[in-house]
Each structure stands twice: as structure tokens, then as C-alpha cells.
Amino acid sequence: MRKMDVDVAVIGGGPAGLAAALAARRGGAAKVLIIERNHELGGILQQCIHHGFGLHRFKAELTGPEYAQRFINEVRETDIDVLLETMVLEVSNQRTIYAVNSREGMLEISAKAIVLAMGCRERTRGALRIPGRRPAGIFSAGTAQRYINIDGYIPGKKAVILGSGDIGLIMARRLTLEGAKVEAVVEILPYAAGLARNVVQCLEDFGIPLILQSTVIEVHGDERLEAVTIAQVDEQWKPIPGTERTIECDTLLLSVGLIPENELSNGAGVQLDPITNGPKVDDTMMTSIPGIFACGNVLHVHDLVDNVSKEAERAGSFAAQYALQQLPAAARRVKVTAGENIRYVVPHEVSLDIPVEFFMRVQKPQEDVVLDVGGLRSVKEQFVKPSEMLNITLTPEVLSQLSGDTLTVRIVSPKEAGRQ
Amino acid sequence: MIKHITCTVCPLSCEITLEIGENNEIISLTGNRCNRGKVYATKEHTAPERTLTTTVRVRGGVHPLLPVRTDQPIPKGKLKEAMLATAQLEVEAPVKMGTVIVENFLDLGVNLVASRDLERG
Known part of the structure; x- marks a missing residue:
């Protein structure tokens, strides 16, 4: 059986995996590997030939293949290893990956950090x-x-x-x-x-x-x-x-509907959120198992690939820090909870030491409301609905004003928000 | 006459209301949250355009089809004609993203371009 040692192994070569791998490499991880079961990179974007991708990230309306191609080209310019037509069978909680392909048979890959980026499947x-x-x-x-x-x-x-x-x-x-x-x-x-x-x-x-x-x-x-x-x-x-x-x-x-593809996460013993069907993660995108990170649709189903890339870059760069043993342990841990008209929030836990972009979905449509994060920051939203994900970023300066050990995200009326 | 147009420039999807005069001119335009919305709604009223994304046949590629797009939007009314035209096309792999498949497509002043690299298979 072929054995490999890598710093960061990324499972899945779709938009999340590509962005995570690039960020891990930029973050200083020397050996980064993408494992992809298809014969090419790009994931589901390759079949999404319509346009409308990349409005936020590239300020252009790209087609799915065009969005993917930009990342694939970037990966090709690096020394990131790519294993195509390779199926991951198992991930252990000690960060060993067992995979198989028809060229080499079984592979055993020991990774200092793993990024789960397997995406989702259809109901x-x-x-x-x-x-x-x-x-x-x-x-x-x-x-x-x-x-x-x-x-x-x-x-x-x-x-x-x-x-x-x-x-x-x-x-x-x-x-x-x-x-x-x-x-x-x-x-x-x-x-x-x-x-x-x-x-x-x-x-x-x-x-x-x-x-x-x-x-x-x-x-x-x-x-x-x-x-x-x-x-x-x-x-x-x-x-x-x-x-x-x-x-x-x-x-x-x-x-x-789409369901995050978490057989591998489950096998590794990663704790899942019953609402998102994806792993529970902290503000570094790390799951309940040290050194295993998650991003993209395997974590929670997104509507914009731009957000997937951003989230994946975060996971990739923290995975690199973890692999290089440069990820500091958090002094404080605060649970993030879903309050009024919030179905879920990612991440599930924050340290208050680093900037955090919160992603969330509402339970029901509402007009003229305020999105409030723990009374620390609020933004007006003209219209919220479950199919459109919300996001808001909080800086450590703002986060550190939190008293107590939970941070509740809520949708409130403008009046209530004023009373904070 | 009052006309409602959902702005599609960004995911905010503003509901824009246009008051249209007897000569089809725009008397007022409200509900947009930015100037792009105004530009979009005006265009949507006077000459609606769409970007066409579809596929063309490819010989010798890793897939039998190559995704293509118009590099600029085309008149909405031309979509069907454009689809019939792309159905006649066949290209040879390999192809690079951005390669012009048809220049001045249907004399509309836009190009039909490849939207990915497609290697030989």
C-alpha cells in the first residue's frame, strides 16, 4: 500500500476544496494534497453552465465552469498535488485517510491537518x-x-x-x-x-x-x-x-433540497449539527476533532459559491496554521446559538480572538427587520427569507465586549434592536 | 401604465416600479436601491437582454459537449434563434476557456466563447 505524508489533505476538488487548498498553500503548508473522485477538478460547477457566479468575488457574472477554471488554473500554477479518480474510503480521528484508485490501489495518507470539502448531494x-x-x-x-x-x-x-x-x-x-x-x-x-x-x-x-x-x-x-x-x-x-x-x-x-455529504465525517467521529446536517465548527472552521476542518456545502448548503470560496479559504489557512503548529489555543470559548427566527448559525463556537464571519439562515420570511448578533452588532435587513443566506462579520474588538458564555443571533424588529 | 420589474443585478432583487407614459416613455422609476437598478430597469423596459449559456458539440474531448456563452448579453427575443444556431456547431478539442467559437454571433456584435478548458480525451 502506498503511503504518503502531507501537511494538509483536502478531500474534494470542487469550489470549496480548490479554495481551501490554495489558502493552505499560501498559508505556508508545504505539502498540500487535493483528493478528488471525479476525473477532473471543479466539482458540481462543471455542470452549472449558466452564469451568475462570482458577482461578489470577481465582480463579474461568470458561468460555473469559468468560476472553477480560475481556481483550477491557480492550483496548476502551484505545487499542490492533485489525486484524481481517487475515492476516499475512510478518515480516522488520527487524521489518516484511506483512499483508493485504479492506478495505485489502496493509499494511506497521513495528514497533519484535513479539510473536509465533499460538498452535498440531492434529496x-x-x-x-x-x-x-x-x-x-x-x-x-x-x-x-x-x-x-x-x-x-x-x-x-x-x-x-x-x-x-x-x-x-x-x-x-x-x-x-x-x-x-x-x-x-x-x-x-x-x-x-x-x-x-x-x-x-x-x-x-x-x-x-x-x-x-x-x-x-x-x-x-x-x-x-x-x-x-x-x-x-x-x-x-x-x-x-x-x-x-x-x-x-x-x-x-x-x-x-441538498444534504451535506458527511459519511466520511461521521466515520471519523466528527460531531454534526442536526439542523445543517454538517459538522459543528469553531471560528477557525475546525470540527470537533482537532486538525479536521470543514467548509463549503459539506458544512452547510450555500446559495452563493462566492461564500463557499471565502469560507474555504478560512478553513484552508487555519488548517495550514494547525499543520505548522501555529494555531494558538483559544483562551475563551463562546457558544453561538440561534435565537428568534434564526434556523442555524455557522460557526457554532467562537473564541472572540479573531474576526468571524457568521453565516445564517432564517426560519421564515420577514420584512424590515434587524439582524442582531449578541447585542454587539446589528444590521438592518429589508427582507429576509430562508433561501437567502445572511452573513455578518464581527471584529475581535467588538466580540470581546461580550459578557457571558453564549452569543445569540436573532432577527428582531427595529424597535427591539434599539432597546439593546 | 404601471409596470413592475424585479431587478436581477444582485441577490437583493429590488422590486422596481415604473410608470410608463403613452409613448412607452418612463415617467418615474422607484424601488431601486442603487443606480445599477435604474440602469437595469430602464434597459429591461426598452430593450431586454440576456446572456446565453449553452453547449456545443465537441470532437475528441474528455466530454462530448463544450459549455459556451455569449460574451455580452443579446436581445431576449434572439434566444431561440441563437439556440438553433449553436445546435449546428461542432468544435475540435482541445479548447481553452475564452476561445472565440463564433465571432460576431448572429451579427449581434457579440462573440460566442468557450467557458472552460476542454482537454482531448
């Missing part, structure tokens, strides 16, 4: 419990995206899309441009889950109906999907009898 029909037979023609939206944009197959001619998240909206446009008919996008929530720009450019531009507060309750067809039955739902998301209607289609795309 499936099984997770939704849509009853009915199992005809061909039901795909997760990302699978259909891969077929169309990378492999060159159109999954069907007449489609219904369940879920108005960004991938669902993007696929509605993509299918339409490629000559298929998208009958409807069906969303269980009372509002579109994806970005407004995608509702405009992917649905309104092509006259595709968005059917809110409704879901697919049955699929029809034996060999191939022939139709789906949709129905309106009540507040508990239960179908309302009498509102059923059947839409003929040969394709159903499911765009119903």
Missing part, C-alpha cells in the same frame, strides 16, 4: 415519499443537469419540476432552451424558494407557470412516466382533497 424521491409506481423519467434536477450539460442527453420532452430552488429554476430554462416543454414548476411553499433573478430569467422569460403551495401527490405510468397528479397543500403541507389535477408529462425533475 431523492424516496425522501419525499411520493407514492406510485417507479417508471423511468423521474430524475433529481442535478442528474438531469449533468445529462444535458455534460453528457449530451435530453431527459424528456415534457417536464414538470417539483421544487423552485435555484437548480429547479435553472433546469426549467435549460430544458426549454433545449426544446423540451416545461409544463410547470410546483412549489410547496407560498413563495419561490430560489433567487428572484432566476424566477425572472428562467420562468417569466419563457412563460413557465410557477404553482405555489402545491406538491406532486402521485406519479402515473409503468415503463415511462405519463403524468403526475398535483394538489394544493394546507399549512401543514397536507394535500387538500378536491384540489387535485393531473398534468401529462414524461419527465419529473426533483429539486427538493
Whole structure:
């Protein structure tokens, strides 16, 4: 078995892994390794051929492949090692990685620090419990995206899309441009889950109906999907009898959520947050296991890749410090908790010694509110909704004013904020 | 006439309200939070444009398709014609990101460019 010793091993060569590896190398880690199971770097960005990536980071509207290519080119200019078509089987809590590929067989990689950057996967029909037979023609939206944009197959001619998240909206446009008919996008929530720009450019531009507060309750067809039955739902998301209607289609795309891919983290014994389904991390992006860091969609599902890159750079640079034994132990540890109308906050714990960018999602949409971090800093938000992640940065100067051992992030009314 | 336009310049997605006169001129424009929103809404009312991103066939590449984009937005009404045109194209790998696949695409004054490197497979 081939054995390797590295300073920082990055698992996953998507946007998080690429940015983490570059930051680790810049941070002084001499031997940085990216382990990627695909035959090329770039991760899911390679199939996201639409534009709109990089507005914050590059002040340009790049396509997914273009965004990835910039990082891949940067990696190529360094001495960062890349192992492609290599599958990580196990990560130990002692930071040993077992991986396998068809060229070298088993690999044992000892790393001084590890960055988990495995990304996420799509929720499936099984997770939704849509009853009915199992005809061909039901795909997760990302699978259909891969077929169309990378492999060159159109999954069907007449489609219904369940879920108005960004991938669902993007696929509605993509299918339409490629000559298929998208009958409807069906969303269980009372509002579109994806970005407004995608509702405009992917649905309104092509006259595709968005059917809110409704879901697919049955699929029809034996060999191939022939139709789906949709129905309106009540507040508990239960179908309302009498509102059923059947839409003929040969394709159903499911765009119903993403789940961080944490089998490896679990195997290593990394503590997970039941809300994000990703690791619990501190302000250095370190998980509950010393020397194992996490970033990107494996940590929590992002909507903007720009934020993934930023978070990954943080993880990569602290991983390098850890590998070089330059990461100081925190004097104080403060738990971060989710208060009013906050679903989750990352990171889960802070030291108050370093600047922290908090990422969070709200539970429900609200207008004219204030995002408040522990009474230390607050910002006005005109409109918050669960599908749009919020972020706010606090400096150590501000953080150090905290008394007590928890920091609560809340959404409050402007009046309440004034009373802090 | 009142017209509502959702600004798509950034994720804030401002709801911009336009008051349109009899000659299709903009009388007032409100709801934008920055000047880019004003520029966008004006353009969206007078001559809406979209960037086209799609794929073209590629010979001898690691994938059968190459993702491409227009380097500038094109008139919204030209999207279908543009898709039919890209369906006729085939390029040879390897290709570098930014390579111009079609110059002055459909005489629109924009180029169709490769949006990634594609190695020979």
C-alpha cells in the first residue's frame, strides 16, 4: 500500500476544496494534497453552465465552469498535488485517510491537518415519499443537469419540476432552451424558494407557470412516466382533497433540497449539527476533532459559491496554521446559538480572538427587520427569507465586549434592536 | 401604465416600479436601491437582454459537449434563434476557456466563447 505524508489533505476538488487548498498553500503548508473522485477538478460547477457566479468575488457574472477554471488554473500554477479518480474510503480521528484508485490501489495518507470539502448531494424521491409506481423519467434536477450539460442527453420532452430552488429554476430554462416543454414548476411553499433573478430569467422569460403551495401527490405510468397528479397543500403541507389535477408529462425533475455529504465525517467521529446536517465548527472552521476542518456545502448548503470560496479559504489557512503548529489555543470559548427566527448559525463556537464571519439562515420570511448578533452588532435587513443566506462579520474588538458564555443571533424588529 | 420589474443585478432583487407614459416613455422609476437598478430597469423596459449559456458539440474531448456563452448579453427575443444556431456547431478539442467559437454571433456584435478548458480525451 502506498503511503504518503502531507501537511494538509483536502478531500474534494470542487469550489470549496480548490479554495481551501490554495489558502493552505499560501498559508505556508508545504505539502498540500487535493483528493478528488471525479476525473477532473471543479466539482458540481462543471455542470452549472449558466452564469451568475462570482458577482461578489470577481465582480463579474461568470458561468460555473469559468468560476472553477480560475481556481483550477491557480492550483496548476502551484505545487499542490492533485489525486484524481481517487475515492476516499475512510478518515480516522488520527487524521489518516484511506483512499483508493485504479492506478495505485489502496493509499494511506497521513495528514497533519484535513479539510473536509465533499460538498452535498440531492434529496431523492424516496425522501419525499411520493407514492406510485417507479417508471423511468423521474430524475433529481442535478442528474438531469449533468445529462444535458455534460453528457449530451435530453431527459424528456415534457417536464414538470417539483421544487423552485435555484437548480429547479435553472433546469426549467435549460430544458426549454433545449426544446423540451416545461409544463410547470410546483412549489410547496407560498413563495419561490430560489433567487428572484432566476424566477425572472428562467420562468417569466419563457412563460413557465410557477404553482405555489402545491406538491406532486402521485406519479402515473409503468415503463415511462405519463403524468403526475398535483394538489394544493394546507399549512401543514397536507394535500387538500378536491384540489387535485393531473398534468401529462414524461419527465419529473426533483429539486427538493441538498444534504451535506458527511459519511466520511461521521466515520471519523466528527460531531454534526442536526439542523445543517454538517459538522459543528469553531471560528477557525475546525470540527470537533482537532486538525479536521470543514467548509463549503459539506458544512452547510450555500446559495452563493462566492461564500463557499471565502469560507474555504478560512478553513484552508487555519488548517495550514494547525499543520505548522501555529494555531494558538483559544483562551475563551463562546457558544453561538440561534435565537428568534434564526434556523442555524455557522460557526457554532467562537473564541472572540479573531474576526468571524457568521453565516445564517432564517426560519421564515420577514420584512424590515434587524439582524442582531449578541447585542454587539446589528444590521438592518429589508427582507429576509430562508433561501437567502445572511452573513455578518464581527471584529475581535467588538466580540470581546461580550459578557457571558453564549452569543445569540436573532432577527428582531427595529424597535427591539434599539432597546439593546 | 404601471409596470413592475424585479431587478436581477444582485441577490437583493429590488422590486422596481415604473410608470410608463403613452409613448412607452418612463415617467418615474422607484424601488431601486442603487443606480445599477435604474440602469437595469430602464434597459429591461426598452430593450431586454440576456446572456446565453449553452453547449456545443465537441470532437475528441474528455466530454462530448463544450459549455459556451455569449460574451455580452443579446436581445431576449434572439434566444431561440441563437439556440438553433449553436445546435449546428461542432468544435475540435482541445479548447481553452475564452476561445472565440463564433465571432460576431448572429451579427449581434457579440462573440460566442468557450467557458472552460476542454482537454482531448
